[in-house]
Amino acid sequence: MDITWTSIQKQRLKELNISSTLQEQRFESASERDFAFQDLERQFVTKGRRHLAQFQKFIKRPLLSRLEQQLTEALNLRGFVQVMTPTIIAKGSLAKMSIDDKHPLFSQVFWLDAKRCLRPMLAPNLYTLWKDLLRLWQPPIRLFEIGTCYRKESQGGLHLNEFTMLNITELGLPLNERQQRLEEMAALVMSVAGIDEYQLEVTSSVVYGDTLDVMKGIELGSGAMGPHVLDKKWGITAPWIGIGFGLERLLMVREGAQNVQSMGRSLSYLDGVRLNI
Known part of the structure; x- marks a missing residue:
């Protein structure tokens, strides 16, 4: 079965600026898809928090x-x-x-x-x-x-x-x-x-x-x-x-x-x- 992200998942991936390649992934089951989504979201949330910490301490300008x-x-x-x-x-x-x-x-x-x-x-x-x-x-x-x-x-x-x-x-x-x-x-x-x-x-x-x-x-x-x-x-x-x-x-x-x-x-x-x- 060719399973894609749900519309809510797609929107969240786009918000997190996850690459278009990852946004086009296909899965064999809904459970595989949902596990992959949770893993991706966790990775990019961590990356975003790390960047904001650096922004506050060192970068300071958008x-x-x-x-x-x-x-x-x-x-x-x-x-x-x-x-x-x-x-x-x-x-x-x-x-x-x-x-x-x-x-x-x-x-x-x-x-x-x-x-x-x-x-x-x-x-x-x-x-x-x-x-x-x-x-x-x-x-x-x-x-x-x-x-x-x-x-x-x-x-x-x-x-x-x-x-x-x-x-x-x-x-x-x-x-x-x-x-x-x-x-x-x-x-x-x-x-x-x-x-x-x-x-x-x-x-x-x-x-x-x-x-x-x-x-x-x-x-x-x-x-x-x-x-x-x-x-x-x-x-x-x-x-x-x-x-x-x-x-x-x-x-x-x-x-x-x-x-x-x-x-x-x-x-x-x-x-x-x-x-x-």
């Missing part, structure tokens, strides 16, 4: 916080300036990104009132900064932001309603250097995150059209370049590149986690460890 610092230091060393912009943005800013009530992303936005929302992306604020900084600084203007974004994403192991984005931008570079710079920025982030053997794939975005996506089983980042049709609404004419990454997904892939929730802001997990252990 994975997400540590990755943010590592990325900030690496980008600063390469001449990029960090900015911090508001999480509440105007409806008009989204409209400039072509996100109106007919756009697929519109229904995923958390609206505060008729004119304001929680930002679903970092790009509108970075466009605004570009326009002013072009008057004040000589190009190329290299900016990045690490900040929380909000979307009514479909629930599952790959999506969060509240997630952390890194956007890296460079404005005013030569046209013939844009592709190379996108690939360099992708390589930098993946190196800092500790992820190798990734792929770059050209695909299509509902906002930017053609994009260069960073893949390792799942999409980890997405890059675009301009001049772009959106630029005129912001008064931007110079060539640019921009690439964004979801930090929780980077951590999920690096740590071999089974759900992105364990890597994000949470009351159920701490440093990737489920707290009901």
Whole structure:
């Protein structure tokens, strides 16, 4: 007889970040399965408790916080300036990104009132900064932001309603250097995150059209370049590149986690460890 985990057991294994290979085990009897489940749960509960003890005594900062610092230091060393912009943005800013009530992303936005929302992306604020900084600084203007974004994403192991984005931008570079710079920025982030053997794939975005996506089983980042049709609404004419990454997904892939929730802001997990252990 081919016996699999019960639905409750599967959920518990996923919560404990037990590998997909172990989650796909088959058994000859229910008793064999239940014994294996008890043994696995005991092992990973012990492992989780041990990690939390180390976290309290020595680590003291969550994975997400540590990755943010590592990325900030690496980008600063390469001449990029960090900015911090508001999480509440105007409806008009989204409209400039072509996100109106007919756009697929519109229904995923958390609206505060008729004119304001929680930002679903970092790009509108970075466009605004570009326009002013072009008057004040000589190009190329290299900016990045690490900040929380909000979307009514479909629930599952790959999506969060509240997630952390890194956007890296460079404005005013030569046209013939844009592709190379996108690939360099992708390589930098993946190196800092500790992820190798990734792929770059050209695909299509509902906002930017053609994009260069960073893949390792799942999409980890997405890059675009301009001049772009959106630029005129912001008064931007110079060539640019921009690439964004979801930090929780980077951590999920690096740590071999089974759900992105364990890597994000949470009351159920701490440093990737489920707290009901």
